[in-house]
Amino acid sequence: MKFIIQRDRLVQSVQDVMKAVPSRTTIPILTGIKLVANEEGVALTGSDSDISIESFIPAQENDQEVVEIIQPGAIVLQAKFFSEIVKKLPTDLVEIRVENHLQTVIRSGNSEFNLNGLDAEEYPHLPQIEEDNIFKIPTDLLKAMIRQTVFAVSTSETRPILTGVNWKVENGELICIATDSHRLALRKARIETIAEDSYNVVIPGKSLNELSKILDDQNEPVEIVITENQVLFKAENLLFFSRLLEGNYPDTSRLIPTDSKTEVVVQTKEFLQAIDRASLLAREGRNNVVKFSIIENNVVEISSNTPEIGNVVEEVQSSSIEGEDLKISFSAKFMMDALKTLEGTDINISFTGAMRPFIIKPLNDDSILQLILPVRTY
Structure with a gap:
């Protein structure tokens, strides 16, 4: 694997996927960031098995070259060191190449780092989600709905279901509810749905907080796909997966x-x-x-x-x-x-x-x- 990339774009993508990289984990490879380079560009992935984030850097954007792919390939690099290194590199261009035995060379200007990589094949695959039922919501509205509800989730693990926000989709409306049993926050909005499907799921408050930090302030729509145990948020060049909480959310309408x-x-x-x-x-x-x-x-x-x-x-x-x-x-x-x-x-x-x-x-x-x-x- 070998490519040359604009440093600023690399730094931004690394910061985004770092939000999913756990500081402690029983699965050592998850402390790394997976990089995959192909003709289309470079994809970076971070995951803690609850949240997975993939940030894609296209080879070309607005007729300008962002990444020059010299040889496609994949590697997993220690997130902690890799993120610190890319932030402090001296010049605007970074060359990353993988040599034999997963040795990875990161070069920028007169600076050269050698990192021991891990085999990308060992890295868990992202959930495969059937994208039949998609609904869309403008980014700024999604961020507002998260901000106006997520603060009320419970911080206690005694009732894990209350650590999430209840999302209900019915009749073309999204209703978000959070409660810690001492207070409750509710926000609803009209959304674009393709099918007349209804959903009732609970998304961990932690996932929504991280999602909100990554999304840019704009009104481009975010596509949302809900399955039995996962939710996927798709923004431009970004995939954000979160597991859903299991169990039934209490009926708050009585409160x-x-x-x-x-x-x-x-x-x-x-x-x-x-x-x-x-x-x-x-x-x-x-x-x-x-x-x-x-x-x-x-x-x-x-x-x-x-x-x-x-x-x-x-x-x-x-x-x-x-x-x-x-x-x-x-x-x-x-x-x-x-x-x-x-x-x-x-x-x-x-x-x-x-x-x-x-x-x-x-x-x-x-x-x-x-x-x-x-x-x-x-």
Whole structure:
């Protein structure tokens, strides 16, 4: 194998596939990156058996040569060393060649590295996926949907299914739901589907986080293929495979209240900053709880009290309050996480009582919803 490649393109592809390379593994070859060179270009693959990423660098792009393939072939190189080396190479062009016994020479300018490679035949194959049922979603929308839900997945392995995001496709709509049983995030959007298929799968939160980091901010569509135990995301020159979580996701529709006793409309940014300030004195001990109470003249009081530190009280003007008076306590962190995902200047908070879950959503937008369970303090 021998090829000459633009360093910047190589560095970018290595960084992308490194997101799937495990730091510790029982399968030693997975600590490597697989490189395959053929007439069309160079493909790099990283995998930890949960996530697999393939980044392809085409030989030609926009009538310019990106890679000169002199001799096709394949090799697996130690990811840790290979990624550090390519980042620090001195010139814009890199020559990589494999000699006998898998010895790999990496040359750039006056710099030459020799790395011991591994046999590419030993590297696990990527899942073979039948691409019958594809749906498409613009990249920027996909990233927004991940950002607005993935933060609410559970970090505890006691219920592994809750460490993923539930994706449901039905009637040309994608619905993403995440919950850790103390809060819930839901986001839905219309999508392009070829067939009238419906799906109900759970994608690990870790996979979605990594995918979001790799995707460029653009509105080119990403193609998504779902099978029994894998999901494949296809973007330009990128394949991202993730295993699906096994088991049934709980029916969350029962958690979401349909009626409300109190409705409050506040400005998102102002409310977020007030909660942030109140949480300054609430970080110690009891999972940073703040209190929310309605006082007269459409004013909401946000307060926090930690006996050994002190207390804070702040008033926030609401543009409208309807229904019963209310005092409720909740986690400041959960509230801030939820508010950061909501787009729009005003939000509507619907309460059904001091000990019942409450809903936050942007005014006049039903595509996104955040739900938080209160904390008993009163």
